[in-house]
Amino acid sequence: MSPNKLITTTTPLQLTRLPEHPPTQKKPTHQPPWLPYPCSPSSSSSSSSSLHHATPSSPRLTLRTPSLNLRTRTKFSSIKAQSAPVLTQDDLKKLAADKAVEYVKSGMVLGLGTGSTAAFVVAKLGELLKTGELTDIVGVPTSKRTEEQARSLNIPLSILDDHPHIDLAIDGADEVDPLLNLVKGRGGALLREKMVEAASDEFVVVADETKLVDGLGGSKLAMPVEVVKFCWKYNLVRLQEMFKDEGVEAKLRVGENGKPYVTDNFNYIVDLYFENPIKDGYAAGKEISGLEGVVEHGLFLDMATAVIIAGKTGVEVKSK
Numbered sequence: 001m002s003p004n005k006l007i008t009t010t011t012p013l014q015l016t017r018l019p020e021h022p023p024t025q026k027k028p029t030h031q032p033p034w035l036p037y038p039c040s041p042s043s044s045s046s047s048s049s050s051l052h053h054a055t056p057s058s059p060r061l062t063l064r065t066p067s068l069n070l071r072t073r074t075k076f077s078s079i080k081a082q083s084a085p086v087l088t089q090d091d092l093k094k095l096a097a098d099k100a101v102e103y104v105k106s107g108m109v110l111g112l113g114t115g116s117t118a119a120f121v122v123a124k125l126g127e128l129l130k131t132g133e134l135t136d137i138v139g140v141p142t143s144k145r146t147e148e149q150a151r152s153l154n155i156p157l158s159i160l161d162d163h164p165h166i167d168l169a170i171d172g173a174d175e176v177d178p179l180l181n182l183v184k185g186r187g188g189a190l191l192r193e194k195m196v197e198a199a200s201d202e203f204v205v206v207a208d209e210t211k212l213v214d215g216l217g218g219s220k221l222a223m224p225v226e227v228v229k230f231c232w233k234y235n236l237v238r239l240q241e242m243f244k245d246e247g248v249e250a251k252l253r254v255g256e257n258g259k260p261y262v263t264d265n266f267n268y269i270v271d272l273y274f275e276n277p278i279k280d281g282y283a284a285g286k287e288i289s290g291l292e293g294v295v296e297h298g299l300f301l302d303m304a305t306a307v308i309i310a311g312k313t314g315v316e317v318k319s320k
Contacts, residue, residue, distance in 0.1 A: 092208035092310035093117040093172075097124055099308050099315050100170045100206045104128075106135045109163045111196040112150055113171025114143040114189035117206045121170045122146060126153025140166060142196050143189035144264050160199060169200035173307070174221065174298070175213045176205065180307050180318060181281055183216050185224040185298035188253075188263050194296055194303075202305045209311035215277025216299065217246070222271035223278075224253070225288060226295040232260075232268045235293045239270055242287060247275030267295050 087095075097120035104110065104125065112122055128134040130153075139155045140163055141147040150157055160166075171193060175183035182205065184190055197203045213219055227235045232252065240250035253261040253269040260268050278284050278299075285299045306319040 087312060089208055089210070090116075092312075093206070094120045095315050096206040096208065096308045096310040097121045097170075099310075099317070100204050101125060101128070103168055103170070103202070103204055103306075104134060104137065105167075106137065108167040109138045109140065109158070109165065111166045111169025111171070111200050111203075112139045112141045112146050112155075113169065113197075114141075114146050114193060115172040115187040117172035117208075118146065118170065119149060121206065122149050122153065122155070126150070126155055129153070129155060138163060140196050142171070142192040143187070146189075160195060164199060166196065166200040168202045168204065169197045170204045170206060171197060173205045173207050173211055173300070173304075175216055175219050176207055176211050176304075176307050176309070177213055177216050177218075179302075180205075180304045180320060181216060181302065182300040182304060183219075183223050183298050184300050185226075185269075186222050188224070188261060188269060190224055190298045191226050191263065191265055191267075191296040194300060197300070197303055203303050205304045205307040207307065207309055209309055212309065213277070215279075216281050217272075217274035218277040220273060220275065222253075222273060224298040225270045225272060226263055226265070226267050226297070227270055228293050228295060229266070229268055231293060232270070235291055236270045238291055239272060239288070242291075243272065243274065243278075243284070246278060249273045249275075265295070 093116060097117060100121055101124045110125070112118065112125075122139075125134065125137070125139070129137070137156065138158050139150050140158055140160060141150055147157060171184070173182040173184050174186045184193055211219075217223055225235075225239060236250045236252060240248055242248075249272075251271050251273070253271050255261040263269060281299050281301050285297055285301060288294055288297045288299075304320075306317060309316045309318065
């Protein structure tokens, strides 16, 4: 994607108190003992298998791709809030979302992201359509829950098959590094998000200041990898071995019902928790994608054209 220079305008901030949002998914504390080993020939043997005793059949993989010397120059602009009250995290997300919607023009085909911050964007779009301030937009949702929200707001929807060219995508992020590379997918929609956002001329990210990291994986929260259900443990072990030097812990994502989380594409997610940041995101992404059975990973590299970050003092726009 060619870098785009995005121009922002200064507008007064209007702050409103929002209801508290459910907390971000916490790191699992243990691997549920009941989870089966799908490749085992019998249920009795699968129930006794354990991740701690499993070893990959091949030697440990190492990252072979040479590091890239990125020379992208990042521009900064900011809007400062004067005498702002104490803001909640949801307040900050809404500030960033409202600023992102300023990029939207009537007649655009829009990629609609997934997650708590993206939900504020979709809500704002619905409001502007209702008042007539926006017309003739078409949304391409990145998840079933975004699709449901957009339909409830009467936002016209389509799919990539019918609209393979997208003018603008807006989505949240779980981590943002100084070069505007991202970790995404803790909401479980990483595959569809990456497909839609890669097809977009511009990709604007909305986030609050807690998402800023010095290096990807630096938050020590999940970096997701979507895998097929078949022999998921086999790939979990290979992923953990691949990032042994980064002190990674790989865990199958489990839903609130205590069962494995299933994506909209009927796959599982293996979450990687890094003790140390990833040294080379491009090399890591290539190695992960090279594993048979891996569908997609949550490293979104060199994709964002602008990142809108809401903090206690205002909204800052970082653009390429």
